[in-house]
Amino acid sequence: MGSPQRRVAGPAAGYGAAFDRLFARGRDAVLAGTHYRDSPPVDGGRWGLSVVLPPDPPCAARLAAVTAEALAVAGPDHWPTGAPEAAHFTVRALEAHRSSVPDGDPLVVRAGSALRRAAAACRPVRLALRGLTLTPSGVMACAYPVDTAPDEFAARLAVDLGEDAWFEADFTRDIWYATLVHFTGPLRDPVALVDWVAARRSADLGDAAVDAAELLRFRFNGRQPVRVPLAGAPFGTGTG
Incomplete structure (x- = not known):
């Protein structure tokens, strides 16, 4: 749940330019000591109910x-x-953080239904993970869609969610x-971190093969926010 940006369809070069801009901003913030410091989620803040793409197990192990x-x-x-208990690719956040989401919550019921409809009508997603970048708030793995499936799913989900x-x-x-890392305070060695990420800007981290999407909330486990799945939906064939 890092930088609050949304995807639009575009060539790989456009993604690369966006990651380059993030690296420049992140480098400047890290070296100046002005990077963002995260804190545990609070009601009304970030880390709200979301639809995400969870990485497949081999990808999760590489990211870890x-x-x-x-x-x-x-x-x-x-x-x-x-x-592994936290990694994800956000498709869409649906609300601000709630520390308690009861069983039978109306939004969860509606969103779960929308998720299942959207996923059934869309193809499985594959993301090529090519390189790391810095942001003013953390270290990020850069993902490049191998086709239009991720953006088609995001668009279909928005339609099926309707007012939600x-x-x-x-x-x-x-x-x-x-x-991969959200900053929470001072950095041990800012220059070393910038150099470490810079050396991995083009690293091949393999692919993420995602066969199902997930509706979840986030819970702070004393160490970090972790995923709490509320509903899952397998992708179909894209013919719906």
Whole structure:
């Protein structure tokens, strides 16, 4: 749940330029000590009910390994949100954070139904993970769609959600990504972190093959926000 941006269809070069801009902003913030410091979610804040693409197990293991490396440079107190219990590619946030989401919650019921309709009508998603970038709030894995399936699903989900899509109605996301580390305080060695990420701007992190989407809420487990699945929906064939 890093930078609040939305995706639009576009060539790979456009994604690369967006990640380049993020790196420049992140580098400047990290070196100046003005980077964002995250804190545990509170009601009305970030980390609300969302639809995400969870990484497949092999991808999750790769992201976890890179996250551990990044944390060793940034310092141990930052959030390892690339760990398997937390890693995700956000499709859409539906509301601000609620610390309690009861069984039978009306929004969860409606959103779960919309998720199942949208997923059934769309193809499985594949994202090529090529490189890392810095942001003013963390370290991010850069994801490049191999085809139009991710954006088609995001668009179909917005339609099927109807009025429940209001929360991000005015956002324009231009990238897919997974944030591996969220900064929570001072960095151990800012220069070393910038250099470490810079050396991995083009690293091949493999692909994420996503066969199902997930509706979830986030819970702070004392270490970091983690995913709490509320509904899942397998992708269909894209002929719906």
